Every structure is written in structure tokens, then in C-alpha cells.
Amino acid sequence: MTRSLTRFAALSLCAGLLFTLCTGCAPAAPAPSEAPASSVTAESYAPAPTTIPLPDPLPEPLQPTEEELAALTDAIEAGFRADWDRPGRYLTARLDSVRVIPPEEWADLELPLTSGNTRLGGKSWMDCITDPGGCLLMAQTTTEYTPEALVGVPQYSDGVMTHVYLAVNGDEGWTIADQWAYYKGSELPEPSPDPAQEELGLTRNQWVMLQHQTRALALSGIFRDLDDPLTELTAEEWANYLYARSESWFGLAEDGRTEIPAGTIFRADFTDRISGEDPTLAALENTEEPLPAPCAACEEIKTLLDADPQAIAYSRTGDVVTATLTLPLESGTVAMEYIFGLVPDDPAPFSRTYLQSAHRA
Structure with a gap:
């Protein structure tokens, strides 16, 4: 199945993964005219995103400790659970890995400016990494629909998907400030038959x-x-x-x-x-x-x-x-x-x- 940038955007918005931050990167309230994320993703109403011209040299991201990364991983997984735990929807649904993305990989992500994303209160993800300080995280998930879910012709594809998160270290500690679906995905490996x-x-x-x-x-x-x-x-x-x-x-x-x-x-x-x-x-x-x-x-x-x-x-x-x-x-x-x-x-x-x-x- 074709992988989609919008799959994660809808799921994460519906799951309420955004956390309030006591920084300038606190997510802004959506405009009243925006359509519900459960039916149409926010990207379809936003201006076409452009990419951030990365500075040279790039700022050095903060590195969460092992305990802090584990807490961020738990928060990321919790954002998927409302969808994953629905009875009879998935044969497989899991978070495989979460890692900090080094600066040399940032350019490949082509993340949108705030003109295409209203949730950062006017600041770009690069601004937030610089002040108050943070990093980008990459998470990989694996999902496989049940045949019952396929009967309903689901809006989004399953398989192996990669997601990108902006994590910032503000007054309340490490929190997730924003997220995107990355442009890479792959088919689920065929499991061994019963x-x-x-x-x-x-x-x-x-x-x-x-x-x-x-x-x-x-x-x-x-x-x-x-x-x-x-x-x-x-x-x-x-x-x-x-x-x-x-x-x-x-x-x-x-x-x-x-x-x-x-x-x-x-x-x-x-x-x-x-x-x-x-x-x-x-x-x-x-x-x-x-x-x-x-x-x-x-x-x-x-x-x-x-x-x-x-x-x-x-x-x-x-x-x-x-x-x-x-x-x-x-x-x-x-x-x-x-x-x-x-x-x-x-x-x-x-x-x-x-x-x-x-x-x-």
C-alpha cells in the first residue's frame, strides 16, 4: 500500500499528542474554521509548506538522558494507543524504535515552516531547538490491519512508517511540541504462516x-x-x-x-x-x-x-x-x-x- 504523509498527522492530532509547553513553542489553538483532523487532515487546509534553509553551522541539539528519552518514548506511544487499541482494527500495532536525529540528517527531512504549521506559536522547529533547546526524534512504527478493517477501506495505509517529532526541554522538562510523518515507509514483511x-x-x-x-x-x-x-x-x-x-x-x-x-x-x-x-x-x-x-x-x-x-x-x-x-x-x-x-x-x-x-x- 502507498505510504502517506497525512496518516500520522491525523492519528496524532486525534490522539491528542500535543503537550502544553511553558515556552514560546507552546502549541497554538487551532482556528475555528479548521476541519476536524479525524475526517480531513490539517495539511489539506494549510498553505503548501516550504522548507527551512538550514544555517551553517547547524546548532547542536540537546541530548535527552536515557531516562528522559524513555519518558518521551512513552509519550509518543501513548499518542498512538487510542487508535491502536480499538478492538479488531490491527493484527499488529507497535512502536519499534525512537532515536535522536543528528544534525547531518536534518536537511533530508524537509520539515515545513510555520506557515504550513500553526501549532508552534509563530516559531519554527529550528527556533525551538535553539531556544529553549531541544532535538528532533525519529520513531518507527509497524501496523497491520485486520481483514475486518480492510473491509471498511481505511483512509490510511498500514505497514512500516517513520515519524519525526520536535522535543523541547522547557520549564516543565522534556515534552513533545510538534510532529510530522516522514516521507519514508515500507510494506510490512510477510509473517510466517500459521x-x-x-x-x-x-x-x-x-x-x-x-x-x-x-x-x-x-x-x-x-x-x-x-x-x-x-x-x-x-x-x-x-x-x-x-x-x-x-x-x-x-x-x-x-x-x-x-x-x-x-x-x-x-x-x-x-x-x-x-x-x-x-x-x-x-x-x-x-x-x-x-x-x-x-x-x-x-x-x-x-x-x-x-x-x-x-x-x-x-x-x-x-x-x-x-x-x-x-x-x-x-x-x-x-x-x-x-x-x-x-x-x-x-x-x-x-x-x-x-x-x-x-x-x-
Whole structure:
């Protein structure tokens, strides 16, 4: 995927990474006319940035101690956590390294003047390094989206990304005064396949999606024969499924609904459609979409699944994958077979699985 300068700007602004400084480099309040960073990045409204002509000789940056650098690293990581910790968004999300950038590398960064960045109160990053004193930090992050996140076509790319921060040592000690995404990024290295994934001949996205879908079906208590889930599942079962599926798909919103539109979940989990209209659910044709709710045995099922990774076994025949579930519930042992079809990478933008039918084993 293409790396983007705007990815970090939006994430860091949304995460509230800016810290108030008791210096002339304190971030200024944004103008009322600026668009929210969560929808459009500030750069799209700012004048095209120019670069600072670096003086010769360059000023010598301050060097934070090991303890001070560790504290700055914690602050940088905290700025990402609001995004990284969203349930079901990332398979991988980590801060790999933070280092001080030596002056000989500054020219390559091409950092913008304050005309393109209003957060330094009229001072450039070079001014702040000179007074009150500071340095530039380079951080490298690695992120990998879940297949569920890819369904929503995320605005920013994942992968290995480099970020630049202005750190200053003011009256309150070392703080982060500004940040930019650097112009370098790279694709995430392909991880070694899970042995079960390799045996089934599935892509990484298919394997992850399959496990999430099967777990959600189990947590929903859907333990009956289904030849066409879209027409046969009841409104209560849909509510139970949405609740269980939210565990691996961004969680629930304040109003109790799924963070991702329910129709998107239905299309991705129960059809092979790549795009287009969401499917019509027979049970919901003449009623309002139910709020997600746990099934009666949800907690018991979750405890059993978490305690026994072998409760679900997978096999493949042709282009069909069967997930066999065995659960010793208090009400009796449940044995189910969930039959999944495969959506390939081509022509879809990414591969996944979807439920075709379910039968008692």
C-alpha cells in the first residue's frame, strides 16, 4: 500500500499528542474554521509548506538522558494507543524504535515552516531547538490491519512508517511540541504462516477472518441447521451475532450499536459480494434492526473457547472450509459444522471467508 504523509498527522492530532509547553513553542489553538483532523487532515487546509534553509553551522541539539528519552518514548506511544487499541482494527500495532536525529540528517527531512504549521506559536522547529533547546526524534512504527478493517477501506495505509517529532526541554522538562510523518515507509514483511493456515492453503486474511467468524457464531449460540443463514436466522440470533462479532470488529458504540454498520458485517460474513448493496435479512424486513445483545450462554461459551483452543477444528475440501465446533455445555455437548466459502484476493481487493451453511455434526 502507498505510504502517506497525512496518516500520522491525523492519528496524532486525534490522539491528542500535543503537550502544553511553558515556552514560546507552546502549541497554538487551532482556528475555528479548521476541519476536524479525524475526517480531513490539517495539511489539506494549510498553505503548501516550504522548507527551512538550514544555517551553517547547524546548532547542536540537546541530548535527552536515557531516562528522559524513555519518558518521551512513552509519550509518543501513548499518542498512538487510542487508535491502536480499538478492538479488531490491527493484527499488529507497535512502536519499534525512537532515536535522536543528528544534525547531518536534518536537511533530508524537509520539515515545513510555520506557515504550513500553526501549532508552534509563530516559531519554527529550528527556533525551538535553539531556544529553549531541544532535538528532533525519529520513531518507527509497524501496523497491520485486520481483514475486518480492510473491509471498511481505511483512509490510511498500514505497514512500516517513520515519524519525526520536535522535543523541547522547557520549564516543565522534556515534552513533545510538534510532529510530522516522514516521507519514508515500507510494506510490512510477510509473517510466517500459521501451520494450520498453511495446511488449509488459506491466505493470512482468510485464516484470520475464518477464526473470527467461527468464534462469533459459537458465542452467538447459533447451534442449528442453516441452509441459507440470511433468510433463516431470527432477529434475536442477528442481535446475538452482532454482539459477538463486535469483539473482533471495532466494538460497540455508545448507543449500543456496532461501530461498523451492521449491513457491512452481514455482507462480509454471509455473502461473497465485494461491494454493492447490503443484503436484505428476512427476519428484519418488517422490523427495526435489533441492538446487539449477548446470547444466554455467551459467558459460558466464551470461557470454554478460551480454555480449549482445540474446541474448533478446521478442514478443507476444494473451495470450501469446514469449521467443526465441539463444546461441553452444562445443557449438553454441542457439535456443529460451519461451512465457509472463500473469496480470493483477485478480483477482490483482499481475500476473506463467508458462511454458506451450518449443520449439526
